[in-house]
Amino acid sequence: MSEFWFFLEVLLSGLFAGTMYSLVALGFVLIFKASGVFNFAQGTMVLFAALCFVGFLEMGWPVAVAAIVTVGIMVAWAYSVERLVLRHLVNQAPIILFMATIGIAFFLEGFAEFIWGSDVHPLNVGIPNDAWFVGPEGEMMIQQFDLAAAIIAGLLVTVLALFFHYTRIGRALRAVADDHQAALSVGIPLNQIWVIVWSVAGFVALVAGIIWGSRLGVQFALSIIALKALPVLILGGFTSVPGAIVGGLIIGAGEKLAEIYGAPAIAELVSYMSGINNISLGGVEEWFAYVLAMFFLLFRPQGLFGERIIERV
């Protein structure tokens, strides 16, 4: 395989991986936009939604019915979170709400395991899983699954971006994010908005869960993919829906290129400086995304597309 085609393959698969991260990051963005809270439970919501969906499929339900019932469960979940937790914490500092989401995450993880058990469930909703080979001699492989996931993520981002910019509810969500009390004073029903936004985040979690679950199987490791969304959020901005996808693309491509081309270069440099031969370096992609995000924080703390933080005195 020529180096050029291999580079293209790495770049493209990194971009595809990035869109998968964006799917998870989107859920975080939605709740942050509406409440200024980083929802620690988003990864667990992905897991819970996927477990419900695959559980219904295994009971013989059609895909559409399983999806609709799961969305209903996520709406009920959003309503419960608002009634039992968020309603009691209005006007509390963001750190208090953040701590509450940590509690929610642990509860939901235990609840999901209690209901559905801890087995690995294969999931096949008909997303194509073959590969195309392109290039003069078919050197470059494109996974059809990755392309399908990217299209779904793109569609979701477009719909959500339009929703936030052009609907009344979208504008109300943004007002709530800016200031709870000010939003209440102009008649925006804060509690209703929170139910809506947690429901939409639940729907996004279901989509992410189906895509990730189709790739990895529905299993408890799905909840740790939230870790992949953090650098995407820092880079793209916590309040920007398009930022989540651009951040995902940069992180995805960046970490794959860093792992394949950066790791040997770093190993060679360390080898040269230390005099030790045959240093093998791997796992660069695990920290690369965070280092890149930290670099962005230094120069643009609000992220690429986040709203500029202006404090008036």
Added chain:
Amino acid sequence: MRIRNLTLALAGAAAGLMGLAGTASAAEGIYIPNLVYKTGPYAPSGTPVAHGFADYLAMINLRDGGVNGVPIIYEECETGYKTDRGVECYDRVKGENGGAVVINPWSTGITYALIEKATVDKIPLFSIGYGRTSAADGRVFPYVFNFPSTYWNQATAIVRYIADQEGGFDKLKGKNLGFVYLDHPYGKEPIPTLDILAEKYGFTYDKYPVPPASMTEQKSIWLQIRRSKPAYVVMWGWGAMNSTAVSEAANVKYPMDKFIGNWWAAAEPDVIPAGDGAIGYKGATFNGVGTDFKIYKDINDLYGAGKGTWTKDQIGGVLYSRGVATAAYIVEAIKTAQLKFGNRVITGEEMQYGLENLKLDAAAIEKLGLTGLMPPVEITCANHEGQNPAIKIQQWNGKVWEIKTDWIPADTALVRPLIEQDAAQYAKENNITPRSCS
């Protein structure tokens, strides 16, 4: 939904707990706590092995009224596969019910953390096919047992299998292999052995570490493997890393019959998520798989009596069978101890004697109804790994694992000196005077 079942299970668990409490205070028995992980990301692997273990002990209680008439008191403590919680569990259970006679940590990290404590407490640790390889040297590690084989010997047996496939060890010269491993003490265990084997047989191998925090994202690793086209890929993985690797290998069209997992990377949860893509994937094992063993008559009776710990249609998988084999070794070691100390409740120190003098030949295993499910072992004071470490290679056919080979012996002549060297180093660092086994 399982709500109704769960309600019943809750009621049952509550009743069970009350029963256990009653048993603990009133009845005398051999106390075997188990450090399990049935929750969290590693639960798909931890759950079956725990149920196999629990079922065998429950079957002994039901069929024989315990070991030589002395009932077994079994209790689980949930670690979530986390080392800190494992140590906490150990401290919590070690003195319960008159004292634990043996503890299975079910985690290399927890085993490492407990070696010194268990030695002081005189409670044997049985890390079956995991944990610290050099603990096989019983002179330095009197209370740690890791039979029927260790990671280092497993690595030599896998390389022997690859050589057999290629037509002999001389055919390995110039070949390039890939080694995909969890970037964790467990995953790194076989690297020194592989280095020696590579030098001895003239092959090279590329290392591909998978960080635990991102084990579900291995795309860049498999792109590199697609480019370098290693003759075989060997995997030392655990949890979701395994199923991700199998899926990615299938995605990049790597020939699955050249992809070999170690014995913790070749069970049902590792292949099911990849669907048909996983067909052909191979793995090492030291236990049989399936329900076609005589012992399943008694295990079925256990479920018939409503005393099984799992759902019956889930029994018989790779890890469930490993749990059964582990419990069977423990029961036979208790019997060995009782031969010397009498048919009564034994202590941890007496169990150490039982494990150290355990001798199970083919005839004894046949008598237990476990032929094919577990290999014969002979443990000695100096050798806690057993005399004949070996593996079988199994292959996933899309529905079940099929055993494809007979026992493939490990290269003990190469590994034993390494074990002794590492144990001696440990003894030196910890001011331990190795005991005499002569």
